[in-house]
């Protein structure tokens with residue numbers, strides 16, 4: 001396939017490189033002038049997508065996606081598929097898909113889970129929203145860039161799955177960290193805490209696979225001085241998207257709201273910027289019941 005790839009950042013560059021390594025003709029563009037192995041760099045976004053069978057975007061947010069899509073859609077060939085892999089708000093995903101479909105294109109929103117490591121290794125999970133035809137056309141590309149793709153429903157369903165998953169992740173990480181901090185104050189050894197909880201009803205991905213306590217459980221960012229991993233500010237972005245969606249849909253999400261508030265304070269006022277999202281544990285460690 002001839003593929004246009006717009007947004008060659010931390011995630012996009014390795015994803016585009018994997019498509020090129022699999023034998024596709026990939027033409028890429030990024031405003032920052034970044035490149036990716038095996039990818040031909042275009043001088044602008046429309047040049048990257050003209051004549052492409054598939055166009056993939058991997059951009060920072062919904063506002064940028066909307067403006068890039070306005071530029072790209074008129075330049076795309078009829079019948080081509082527009083695949084947005086960025087994490088954005090559900091409304092932007094649906095608006096871009098509507099625009100693409102009205103222009104005679106197929107459209108899929110397909111945010112990913114798996115981070116930079118998964119992007120490099122080609123082991124991402126894709127959560128996709130859009131028509132059956134769109135998903136069918138995009139699926140062979142998901143197979144190269146990832147290990148699993150779930151067709152979640154109509155346009156926006158991929159973003160909905162992503163933000164619900166990450167709302168659970170943020171809430172669970174905070175719960176795991178505050179429980180470790182309580183265990184410390186009760187004199188409970190962290191390894192014993194892990195041994196019990198990881199095989200009891202309090203187990204979770206944050207405890208079992210990504211333990212926030214250094215030296216406990218499988219290797220995680222906690223063992224590397226909380227170098228991300230998944231940065232606290234990216235968790236804050238995703239919790240913000242889930243709250244925005246909850247507002248729009250009139251959903252009651254008090255735990256998600258509190259997690260958003262805690263990550264916002266952590267990132268903006270407590271040195272959390274640039275730290276892994278599991279660095280909530282040292283934050284709780286330093287605090288007492290009356291800390292503000």
Ligand code: NAD
Pocket residue numbers: 006007008009010011012029030031032034045058059060061064068085086087088112113114115116229230234237
């Ligand atoms: P990034 O900032 O490294 O990459 C985004 C790229 O988009 C940048 O290189 C930027 O120059 C480019 N860009 C911005 N405006 C542009 C424009 N108008 N035209 C062309 N290029 C433009 O971010 P990332 O870590 O690669 O994340 C990309 C998306 O994936 C985000 O939506 C993020 O939430 C999501 N995501 C990231 C991770 C992760 O671990 N990094 C995991 C899952 C999902």
